Amino acid sequence: MEYEKMKKPSLFSWNKFTFICGVETHALGDDGCLCSSPCRWRKQWTKNQCKNDYETFNKILRENPKEEHYVQIEKDLLRTYPECPTFASNVYYHGMLKKVLVAYSIYDVDLGYVQGLNMIAGVLLYHIKNPEQTFWALVETMEYQELRMIYLNQFKELKQHIVNIMQIIKLKIPDLHALMEELDIIPECFINGWFLSLMSNCIPIEYMPPVIDKFRQDGWQFVYRLIVAYLLYLKERLLFSNDQAEFLQYLSSQAGREVGAEWPDLIATSGKVYL
Numbered sequence: 001m002e003y004e005k006m007k008k009p010s011l012f013s014w015n016k017f018t019f020i021c022g023v024e025t026h027a028l029g030d031d032g033c034l035c036s037s038p039c040r041w042r043k044q045w046t047k048n049q050c051k052n053d054y055e056t057f058n059k060i061l062r063e064n065p066k067e068e069h070y071v072q073i074e075k076d077l078l079r080t081y082p083e084c085p086t087f088a089s090n091v092y093y094h095g096m097l098k099k100v101l102v103a104y105s106i107y108d109v110d111l112g113y114v115q116g117l118n119m120i121a122g123v124l125l126y127h128i129k130n131p132e133q134t135f136w137a138l139v140e141t142m143e144y145q146e147l148r149m150i151y152l153n154q155f156k157e158l159k160q161h162i163v164n165i166m167q168i169i170k171l172k173i174p175d176l177h178a179l180m181e182e183l184d185i186i187p188e189c190f191i192n193g194w195f196l197s198l199m200s201n202c203i204p205i206e207y208m209p210p211v212i213d214k215f216r217q218d219g220w221q222f223v224y225r226l227i228v229a230y231l232l233y234l235k236e237r238l239l240f241s242n243d244q245a246e247f248l249q250y251l252s253s254q255a256g257r258e259v260g261a262e263w264p265d266l267i268a269t270s271g272k273v274y275l
Helices: 047-061 067-077 091-107 117-128 131-151 153-172 174-182 188-196 209-218 220-238 244-253 255-272
Strands: none
Touching: 047 091, 047 131, 067 091, 067 117, 091 117, 091 131, 117 131, 117 209, 131 153, 131 188, 131 209, 153 174, 153 188, 153 220, 174 220, 188 220, 188 244, 209 220, 209 255, 220 244, 220 255, 244 255
C-alpha cells in the first residue's frame, strides 16, 4: 500500500509547540525544558488527530516488511546508542524502536530501511518516548531538507556532500587537509557516518536536539559548519597522528567522547563558522 502521499499534520511548529524532553542528565533551560535549546518536537494534537495518527501507524505495521530490511533492523537495534542506559539491553525501548523502523521501511517504499536511520530514530524516540509520534517525527525529519535523498540513487547526493565538505576543509583547515592527503585518508571512512546520522554517531544523545533543530532551520549548511567546528576543535590532536590507522581510530573511538560536556557550546558556536 502507498503511504507516502498521505497528508499528515505537521509535527513541528517552531513557535507554538513545546518539546517535552524527559532527559534527566542536565540542567533545566530557561523555558523549563531539560534540553539546552527549546526543541519543539511534540505537537499537542487534538484528540482526533492523535486517533488518526495512531490508527494509521498501526495499519502500516499490519503489513509485512521486506525480509532484508527486517533482518538489518534487528542487527541495528543493538548498535543504537549502546553506551546509553536507555537503550543498552533495554527490551522495552528496543521494541519501540523496532516498531518505528519497521513502519518506516514499509512507509517509504523507495528507501525502505538503511543503516543510519536507527540513530536518527533513536534520538527522536529517546526524547519523545512514544513510538507512533516518533514515527511521524522521523517521517517529517527525513523529508525536511531532503535528508532522505542522501540515501537514494546509490548515495549520489551523499557523495556530492563529501566533495563539498572536503573543499571547505581544504579552505578552512588547510594543514589538516594536507595531513589527510599525506596519510592517504579516505574521507568516506569517517565522513559518511556523520552525514548519514546527522553526527549522532559521535554526539551524545542528550545533546542531539539542537542539532536536529538547526538542521531543520538551516539544512546542510549547518552540517558543514558543525563538521568544520568539530575538526577545528580536534585539529591539534589530529595533527599528531602518525599514520592513517591512528587518525581514523581516534575519530571513530575517542574524539566524540573527548568533546564531552562541551558539545552544546560547540554546536552553538558552529553557527559562527563562515563558509
